[in-house]
Amino acid sequence: MGFSLLYPCQKTALRRRQGVALLGARALLFLLLLPTWLVAQTAENEKPVPILSGSAGAFSFVSGGQNLIDTQINPVLLVPLGDRWLVESRVEFEGKFQRPPDGGPYRGPVNKHVDYAQVDYIASPYVTITAGRFLTPFGIFNERLYPVWIRALQPDPLILPINTAPSDGAMLRGGFQVNAKANMNYAAYISATSIGIGSVDSERHVGGRIGFFFPGPRLEVGGSWQKTLQDDRKNAFGFHMGWQPTKAPLNLRSEYAHSFEGSGYWIEGAYRLSQARFWQKAIRRTEVVARAQQFYTGGISSDAATQLGLSSANTSEADFGVNYFLRDGLKAVASYGRQFSPAGNFNQWTYGVAYRFLIPLGRVGAP
């Protein structure tokens, strides 16, 4: 009896408590999600849209009197998902055509490969997590300057093949302000496989890059490191710098790389003639470029070096070029270079056009 009298009271109290707890839980859930939802809100007209971008180019490389016609298209697919995700990929289709020694029409192989196919998650303003196949962050040329519409001179630097084969794995990267005068950027990765140029060799690597950018003088300096996690566990390292003085339209860049396969450096200056006082309409679209570089062979055979895309002998090279920006994303290029090496000296002439395209895969509205 006592039990039956007390039970309704207990039940009512229990229900009340449950009601309060349920209400609290709902309110808690709402309040927990609200700030994230508010921050995640992006105005409808600012929601990122998928893009098909990339570059295309047609060039003629005349090396030691032999002409090579190089045509390529490098589409880049960018698919943003939500506020923090980005799926991106670049594929390279490149045809290299030469006239056979016995005459006849130009012919040659058309190579195609995936440069990168990665998923990026912007975890915080300091950290972006990347997984998939990505460009190895060793130096700056491979990641930032490689596309034909960006590079100031079309011939690759001699040291480009050093530690720049695409990596398959995971990476943490980001950039943030250290103080009012300096920004820091970094990348750290581990790659389960690395596919060598022209082969299916695989290796395991760990490495990283760190850089400091000083916005005042527009100076960036940094270094890269990579360790092979097998066999004799070789180390490779490199340094890079870039400087764009505020008072002159000059872009000065340089890289040094050292590895078991070889070592070397390049230094390049590009000057935009935007301050010329004559023929301004034409001259301001013109850029003159000069590059000096040296490569020293390493501990691998000349055949292995050639397979990697490196010179088989110590090599020095000087290049001079002119770029004319016809319009946004389209430029005509021409350059002359001379290469010096025990294997033989020769001239290298280059001319062609490079184009950058940008196609939205959705409605974007008016600019």
Place this chain on the structure above:
Amino acid sequence: MKKDHVMKMAVAVLLSTLALGSSVFAGAPSGKKEATSTAAVVHYTDADSMRLQGEQRFRANCGRCHAAPQKFPPRLMATVVRHMRVRATITDQDMRLVLFYMTQ
């Protein structure tokens, strides 16, 4: 009744604390420096000032690698800037100011 009141108070305090905490983490997920960055962006209340800052950041960051592109529609530019944030490891603050500048 007193117990209920205490419980309601406890729930209210807990919710307030969690809401405040989640607001801080959502608004500035990486702590003190981000709070500083956000404050710096908010500080530029004047659109002209933000545009000027954006242009400076654009020239300092984007100009390191390539010539200045034309301006694009905001939705397209938002994707490009996100891509460049990852590719060129530009800071979150720089990305916001560049996006503002490039879409005005």
